[in-house]
Amino acid sequence: MTAAEGGAAPAIMGDPGAAGRFGEFGGRFVPESLVPACMELEAAFRAAWADPAFRDELSSTLASYGGRPTPVTECPRLSAELGVRVLLKREDLAHTGSHKINNVVGQALLARRMGKTRLVAETGAGQHGVATATAAARYGMACVVYMGEVDTARQALNVFRMELLGAEVRPVTSGSRTLKDAVNEALRDWVATVEDTHYCLGSVMGPHPYPWIVRELQRVVGDEAREQCRVLLGGADPDVVVACVGGGSNAAGTFAGFADATTSALVGVEAAGGAAMANGIPGVLHGMRSNLMQDEAGQILEAESISAGLDYPGIGPEHAHLAAVGRARYETATDAEVLDAFQLLSRTEGIIPALESAHALAWVVRAARAGDDMVRPGATVLITLSGRGDKDVAQVRELLA
Amino acid sequence: MTIAAAPDLATTLADHRAHGRKLLVPYVTGGMDDQWLVTVEALAGAGADAIEIGLPFSDPMIDGPTVQAASLAALERGTTPAGVLADLGRISPGVPLVVMTYYNLVIRTGHRRMASSLAASGVTGAIVPDLPLEEVGPWADAADAAGVATVLLVAPSTPDERMAAIVERCRGFVYTVGRMGVTGEQRQLAGTALDVAARVKAATSLPVCVGIGISDADQARQVCEVADGVIVGSALVRRLLEGGGVEAAVDFIGGIRRAIDAG
Numbered sequence: 001m002t003a004a005e006g007g008a009a010p011a012i013m014g015d016p017g018a019a020g021r022f023g024e025f026g027g028r029f030v031p032e033s034l035v036p037a038c039m040e041l042e043a044a045f046r047a048a049w050a051d052p053a054f055r056d057e058l059s060s061t062l063a064s065y066g067g068r069p070t071p072v073t074e075c076p077r078l079s080a081e082l083g084v085r086v087l088l089k090r091e092d093l094a095h096t097g098s099h100k101i102n103n104v105v106g107q108a109l110l111a112r113r114m115g116k117t118r119l120v121a122e123t124g125a126g127q128h129g130v131a132t133a134t135a136a137a138r139y140g141m142a143c144v145v146y147m148g149e150v151d152t153a154r155q156a157l158n159v160f161r162m163e164l165l166g167a168e169v170r171p172v173t174s175g176s177r178t179l180k181d182a183v184n185e186a187l188r189d190w191v192a193t194v195e196d197t198h199y200c201l202g203s204v205m206g207p208h209p210y211p212w213i214v215r216e217l218q219r220v221v222g223d224e225a226r227e228q229c230r231v232l233l234g235g236a237d238p239d240v241v242v243a244c245v246g247g248g249s250n251a252a253g254t255f256a257g258f259a260d261a262t263t264s265a266l267v268g269v270e271a272a273g274g275a276a277m278a279n280g281i282p283g284v285l286h287g288m289r290s291n292l293m294q295d296e297a298g299q300i301l302e303a304e305s306i307s308a309g310l311d312y313p314g315i316g317p318e319h320a321h322l323a324a325v326g327r328a329r330y331e332t333a334t335d336a337e338v339l340d341a342f343q344l345l346s347r348t349e350g351i352i353p354a355l356e357s358a359h360a361l362a363w364v365v366r367a368a369r370a371g372d373d374m375v376r377p378g379a380t381v382l383i384t385l386s387g388r389g390d391k392d393v394a395q396v397r398e399l400l401a
Numbered sequence: 402m403t404i405a406a407a408p409d410l411a412t413t414l415a416d417h418r419a420h421g422r423k424l425l426v427p428y429v430t431g432g433m434d435d436q437w438l439v440t441v442e443a444l445a446g447a448g449a450d451a452i453e454i455g456l457p458f459s460d461p462m463i464d465g466p467t468v469q470a471a472s473l474a475a476l477e478r479g480t481t482p483a484g485v486l487a488d489l490g491r492i493s494p495g496v497p498l499v500v501m502t503y504y505n506l507v508i509r510t511g512h513r514r515m516a517s518s519l520a521a522s523g524v525t526g527a528i529v530p531d532l533p534l535e536e537v538g539p540w541a542d543a544a545d546a547a548g549v550a551t552v553l554l555v556a557p558s559t560p561d562e563r564m565a566a567i568v569e570r571c572r573g574f575v576y577t578v579g580r581m582g583v584t585g586e587q588r589q590l591a592g593t594a595l596d597v598a599a600r601v602k603a604a605t606s607l608p609v610c611v612g613i614g615i616s617d618a619d620q621a622r623q624v625c626e627v628a629d630g631v632i633v634g635s636a637l638v639r640r641l642l643e644g645g646g647v648e649a650a651v652d653f654i655g656g657i658r659r660a661i662d663a664g
């Protein structure tokens with residue numbers, strides 16, 4: 001029984017309420033034109049989430065179409081190398097190659113239930129765009145994906161994938177031409193199209209109710225992993241649970257399975273060049289109050305890292321809250337550490353990770369080698385491997401040449 | 402020489418309306434070029450009842466390509482919120498000034514500090530579009546205390562009950578969003594503009610000005626048959642971006658003035 005069920009203390013990762021607050025973070029900072037749409041979405045999600053028929057359709061779709069449950073894999077050779085027991089939650093094995101499918105199938109079913117016929121999405125690496133295009137194809141919906149021009153170049157294959165799936169990819173040429181600008185452009189589209197369009201946001205960010213919806217749709221990762229770990233660990237929980245953080249959806253989904261139900265330490269790993277927790281301060285962007293990388297005047301800074309999926313100057317508001325209350329800790333990994341980790345996992349376990357996921361791995365490698373308190377010899381570490389590395393192989397090949 | 406502070410937004414607009422005058426509020430992005438301040442002064446002479454000044458933000462979510470380009474140009478020139486306000490404090494435009502900006506710039510400056518520096522620069526109104534009713538409290542309280550009117554938005558999608566609560570908290574005038582979409586020119590007046598204007602008129606005694614998508618004199622005249630006034634942004638900013646300068650701005654706004662006066 002969790003604390004929340006016992007009525008003793010409120011859940012750490014609970015319902016953010018009508019105001020969408022996670023402590024002082026979150027909220028709904030959008031122009032009036034979008035407020036009614038956000039409210040309608042919140043009401044629709046509350047109703048759907050309480051409806052067993054909706055939950056059944058979602059889980060059976062994730063099973064028969066999405067490939068769930070994904071396994072937890074022991075990593076004997078990597079464990080021997082690091083001196084800690086490493087377990088991987090294999091979201092790379094989910095349909096479309098990352099955890100993003102969990103969120104988009106849920107949102108597409110919700111959109112259909114709301115009578116929407118068109119999906120718009122932003123994408124960084126292209127994984128969320130591919131996932132959204134996939135769900136749109138599956139449910140016969142129109143789909144437009146906004147992608148920064150910088151990212152369409154470095155993830156050209158994903159652009160082609162989305163087009164194969166029947167989506168229209170619109171390159172975004174404003175601002176830094178990466179993920180944050182794609183979010184702006186998707187929001188601009190949505191203001192003009194709310195009547196028939198659902199904005200299928202890809203991470204635990206944006207205005208309420210998105211951070212909450214996406215965390216709930218991703219919590220299947222953490223809930224599965226917790227039970228799978230208990231089987232592997234004779235009823236015990238991992239000492240540390242680690243996930244990479246762009247907007248923070250695979251981390252939030254993972255943490256949701258552990259924050260209230262276990263005492264496992266939780267670690268989110270950001271790209272050193274996009275570290276909203278390490279270098280950001282609280283502000284408001286994309287409809288949410290959270291930590292943001294910004295200059296003295298309040299202009300948002302451009303994130304820069306090896307992985308398009310982590311190039312975001314902010315972080316989901318619930319992560320800012322988890323850090324503020326001390327339930328999770330946020331670390332960073334550099335591009336060089338990530339490249340090493342990418343190769344290490346490939347060589348020791350035969351698993352090529354997404355560059356994003358390699359950030360989580362990179363921190364574990366560093367912490368284990370440095371004798372970090374959290375990753376002592378013999379500790380058990382669960383890492384969410386958020387995606388597979390196929391999309392990154394060409395880029396890594398160039399970087400290593 | 403002392404500089405006369407710009408007149409108060411709320412009292413000036415109420416007074417002009419009481420005299421049967423339709424309200425014309427042109428928008429200029431602060432710092433967009435080296436003539437912007439001269440342009441602001443000239444617009445007052447061209448028939449503006451108040452002037453809206455944008456404090457440029459890196460991520461202008463409710464703005465279309467034209468205002469995005471002006472914001473980017475301003476930021477590339479090194480424009481800061483403090484710099485724009487200092488410049489405004491040096492002019493004596495003779496009409497009220499209202500700033501439009503995004504909430505992160507307000508947070509970064511601090512609510513009370515932003516409110517008092519607006520007041521010190523002669524700015525008596527503020528439009529912060531990413532602060533809807535539920536979130537506006539801390540800012541609106543600070544603005545009230547500094548004598549700065551917090552202008553709120555009402556949109557075609559706003560239900561009646563919600564509209565009543567918004568106009569209750571709104572000061573100065575009601576920014577009535579004419580169409581569902583971002584700022585930008587439209588060939589034709591959106592069908593929603595007149596409907597929403599009529600709904601807001603029925604809900605408040607504050608002046609009702611329609612903005613977003615008002616692109617020429619004829620559209621302005623149509624809107625003013627229902628609303629108390631218009632806000633004209635992208636159509637003016639485009640002329641400035643194209644290098645038309647003060648002359649083109651005065652021409653364009655003067656033409657709208659004549660059209661709405663003729664009725």
Ligand SMILES: Cc1ncc(COP(=O)(O)O)c(C=O)c1O
Binds near residue numbers: 126127247249388
């Ligand atoms: C494989 C993978 N992992 C992680 C992320 C980062 O997103 P989030 O932090 O929301 O999990 C992405 C985003 O594109 C991704 O493709």
